Amino acid sequence: MLTKLLVAKLNQFEPLAADDVAALEAVAGDVKLFDHGEDMIRQGDDPKNVHLVLDGWACRYKVLPSGERHIIAYLIPGDLCDVNVTLLDAMDHSIGALSACRVLYLPRENLIDLIGRNVRLFRALWWCTMVDEAILREWLVNIGGRRADQRVAHLICEMLLRCRAVGLTSDHSFEIPLTQQELGDTMGVSAIHMNRSLQALRADGLIATEGRRYEVPNFRKLMEFAEFDPLYLHQVRKAGKDLLDGF
Amino acid sequence: MLTKLLVAKLNQFEPLAADDVAALEAVAGDVKLFDHGEDMIRQGDDPKNVHLVLDGWACRYKVLPSGERHIIAYLIPGDLCDVNVTLLDAMDHSIGALSACRVLYLPRENLIDLIGRNVRLFRALWWCTMVDEAILREWLVNIGGRRADQRVAHLICEMLLRCRAVGLTSDHSFEIPLTQQELGDTMGVSAIHMNRSLQALRADGLIATEGRRYEVPNFRKLMEFAEFDPLYLHQVRKAGKDLLDGF
DNA sequence: CGGCTCATTGACCAACGTCAATGCCGGTGG
DNA sequence: CCACCGGCATTGACGTTGGTCAATGAGCCG
Numbered sequence: 001m002l003t004k005l006l007v008a009k010l011n012q013f014e015p016l017a018a019d020d021v022a023a024l025e026a027v028a029g030d031v032k033l034f035d036h037g038e039d040m041i042r043q044g045d046d047p048k049n050v051h052l053v054l055d056g057w058a059c060r061y062k063v064l065p066s067g068e069r070h071i072i073a074y075l076i077p078g079d080l081c082d083v084n085v086t087l088l089d090a091m092d093h094s095i096g097a098l099s100a101c102r103v104l105y106l107p108r109e110n111l112i113d114l115i116g117r118n119v120r121l122f123r124a125l126w127w128c129t130m131v132d133e134a135i136l137r138e139w140l141v142n143i144g145g146r147r148a149d150q151r152v153a154h155l156i157c158e159m160l161l162r163c164r165a166v167g168l169t170s171d172h173s174f175e176i177p178l179t180q181q182e183l184g185d186t187m188g189v190s191a192i193h194m195n196r197s198l199q200a201l202r203a204d205g206l207i208a209t210e211g212r213r214y215e216v217p218n219f220r221k222l223m224e225f226a227e228f229d230p231l232y233l234h235q236v237r238k239a240g241k242d243l244l245d246g247f
Numbered sequence: 248m249l250t251k252l253l254v255a256k257l258n259q260f261e262p263l264a265a266d267d268v269a270a271l272e273a274v275a276g277d278v279k280l281f282d283h284g285e286d287m288i289r290q291g292d293d294p295k296n297v298h299l300v301l302d303g304w305a306c307r308y309k310v311l312p313s314g315e316r317h318i319i320a321y322l323i324p325g326d327l328c329d330v331n332v333t334l335l336d337a338m339d340h341s342i343g344a345l346s347a348c349r350v351l352y353l354p355r356e357n358l359i360d361l362i363g364r365n366v367r368l369f370r371a372l373w374w375c376t377m378v379d380e381a382i383l384r385e386w387l388v389n390i391g392g393r394r395a396d397q398r399v400a401h402l403i404c405e406m407l408l409r410c411r412a413v414g415l416t417s418d419h420s421f422e423i424p425l426t427q428q429e430l431g432d433t434m435g436v437s438a439i440h441m442n443r444s445l446q447a448l449r450a451d452g453l454i455a456t457e458g459r460r461y462e463v464p465n466f467r468k469l470m471e472f473a474e475f476d477p478l479y480l481h482q483v484r485k486a487g488k489d490l491l492d493g494f
Numbered sequence: 495c496g497g498c499t500c501a502t503t504g505a506c507c508a509a510c511g512t513c514a515a516t517g518c519c520g521g522t523g524g
Numbered sequence: 525c526c527a528c529c530g531g532c533a534t535t536g537a538c539g540t541t542g543g544t545c546a547a548t549g550a551g552c553c554g
Contacts, residue, residue: 013334062388065474070388085381087260087374092381092479119363127334129376134332134339136383141309141317144390144435148542179500188391193542195502227312232339394509426532437511442534501550508543517534524527 002028002104005078005166006052010124012236020120027114029105034058034097040081042094049105051081056101057177061185062093071186073136074098074159078166084129086112099177131234138232143188146227149197151187153206153226160216161230161243172247173215219247249275249351252325252413253299257371259483267367274361276352281305281344287328289341296352298328303348304424308432309340318433320383321345321406325413331376333359346424378481385479390435393474396444398434400453400473407463408477408490419494420462466494 007021016024031054034040040051040058051058058075072093075081081095086108115122135158142154156176163174176183184194201207206222208215216222223229230243237243254268263271278301281287287298287305298305305322319340322328328342333355362369382405389401403423410421423430431441448454453469455462463469470476477490 060384062384064388064392068392070392072384072387084377087370087377088381088481090478092481093384116366116369122363123334126373129380130331130333130335133376133380133383134335136380136387137307137309137319137340140319140383140387140390141311143387145311145315145317147540180502181500190543191500192502192544196542199502231337234335234339427534428532438532439512439534440510443510446534495554497554498552499550500552501548503548504546506544509541511540512538514537515535518532520529520531522527522529524525 001025002031002054003052005054006080009078009165010121010128013127014120014124016120016124020118023114023118024121027106027110029107032103032105034101034103036097036099038097038101040095040097040101040103041091043091045091047082047085047088047091048108050083050086050108050111051095052104052106053077053079053081054102054104057098058095058101058103059098059186060093060095069185070188071182073132073139074162074186076159076162076166077168080106080125080128083111083125084132098182134232134234148187148189148193149200150226151189152183152194152197153201153222154228155183155187156201156207156214156216157219157223157226157228157230158233160214160219161233161235165235172217172219173213175212176214177212219244248272249278249301250299252301253327256325256412257368257375260374261367261371263367263371267365270361270365271368274353274357276354279350279352281348281350283344283346285344285348287342287344287348287350288338290338292338294329294332294335294338295355297330297333297355297358298342299351299353300324300326300328301349301351304345305342305348305350306345306433307340307342316432317435318429320379320386321433323406323409323413324415327353327372327375330358330372331379345429381479381481395434395436395440396447397473398436399430399441399444400448400469401475402430402434403448403454403461403463404466404470404473404475404477405480407461407466408480408482412482419464419466420460422459423461424459466491 003024007016007024010016029049041047043062053075055077058081060072062070062072064070085091115125142151146154159176160169160174163169168174180194180198181191184191187194202209205217206225208217235243250271254263254271257263276296288294290309300322302324305328307319309317309319311317332338362372389398393401406423407416407421410416415421427441427445428438431438434441449456452464453472455464482490
């Protein structure tokens with residue numbers, strides 16, 4: 001059941017029948033492994049496959065002429081990498097593994113074909129790409145409008161909720177398998193400034209770290225500091241339950 | 248022929264038959280006018296219509312708790328505003344007019360229905376949302392990774408090509424109907440710093456302005472300064488012609 | 495042990511924000 | 525016709541945020 005996390009995510013939006021799930025599974029191709037730093041697909045390539053992250057973190061990124069790298073999105077287990085790119089002629093960015101990664105290949109043509117035949121899956125996958133885009137919009141605002149320390153705080157809030165949605169948190173802590181350099185590449189600041197920003201958050205008691213494990217003792221306080229509003233994640237509230245239950 | 252510009256854009260990617268165009272036209276609802284500053288739809292609203300810009304500029308934006316506004320995208324004639332949002336429960340951002348605007352309404356349900364029935368239109372519109380998202384990714388990199396003067400230069404390069412694609416340029420100049428405050432809200436800098444950045448570009452002979460008309464005497468030089476690579480716009484080259492012909 | 499990667503620190507500099515004042519221009523009312 | 529006003533562009537002075545460089549430390553691994 002390789003697509004378990006994905007199906008759980010899609011179900012949030014559009015309840016899928018067993019048939020739908022089977023049809024999706026039928027599209028699945030190989031599973032591949034990537035090491036930290038390896039590229040899954042490069043800028044300029046023709047996107048022939050859609051990738052589904054099973055384990056580990058990956059990212060979309062671009063490299064500027066100056067050589068500095070810019071991370072545009074994080075992809076965690078259950079995330080599809082390229083649905084929102086499949087129809088383009090050439091990749092305008094690369095996708096690389098941020099940690100050891102297990103990835104399922106979904107051949108593009110099969111998937112497009114499936115979407116044409118199955119309305120529920122079409123809507124569910126389309127919804128997925130809309131959420132990805134909503135996240136992108138929020139990142140733009142985050143980077144354009146806040147100080148570095150607020151930016152990281154905002155990122156941590158987002159990743160905590162996203163990781164929690166796929167069962168990757170325990171209690172009030174979770175793993176961010178990234179170096180400060182990589183965090184800096186994401187938030188548009190130098191690694192050194194990222195270091196200082198994280199220290200500021202620790203000093204204010206907003207986070208605590210142990211290696212790459214991040215603990216958030218008081219999520220509401222962190223949200224307030226970061227001006228974080230989870231609306232843009234479009235995560236669905238279970239009936240009678242608040243999105244922030246448990247914090 | 249209200250959808251003329253849109254159809255021309257879609258045709259770039261997926262040649263549409265007369266039927267397809269007629270089907271699209273059949274979805275069209277009212278035309279509405281908006282003044283500068285008016286909102287077409289607000290954060291939190293349920294997106295019931297898709298908007299097609301016929302005249303003038305609009306934008307997606309979010310407002311931070313501090314009161315500062317962040318512009319996330321520009322929407323110019325021929326652009327669809329909300330295809331990439333229709334399936335979401337609530338708007339996570341607002342859309343407002345940046346100048347006097349004429350807008351065509353396309354009722355959401357009719358459009359979704361049409362997409363389900365017509366594969367060519369489905370692919371064409373989906374491609375549109377992918378291009379929008381590609382632009383968003385580039386904006387993120389632009390804001391996160393470059394100095395303010397390069398950022399504006401990059402923005403001018405992009406808007407010049409996008410405006411040219413819909414016939415809104417003349418010679419080497421075009422209209423950007425925005426105040427420096429609005430440009431600043433877009434690039435994540437203060438209006439004052441935007442002013443200084445524009446002055447720097449003028450001093451270097453990279454642009455010349457006359458009111459809100461921007462002239463680009465040497466596009467290649469501006470591109471180089473901005474590290475602008477038009478790949479991400481996914482504009483299609485006509486056979487035998489370069490995208491940059493005329494510059 | 496030596497070499498590597500990553501986190502951390504301090505000193506200094508560049509980019510950008512804020513505040514306050516000025517000028518320009520079109521529109522409006524007298 | 526002219527005085528006045530409001531929106532926008534521009535300028536200068538000064539403070540803050542974040543970048544750069546260089547050095548140090550801490551943990552991991554062959």
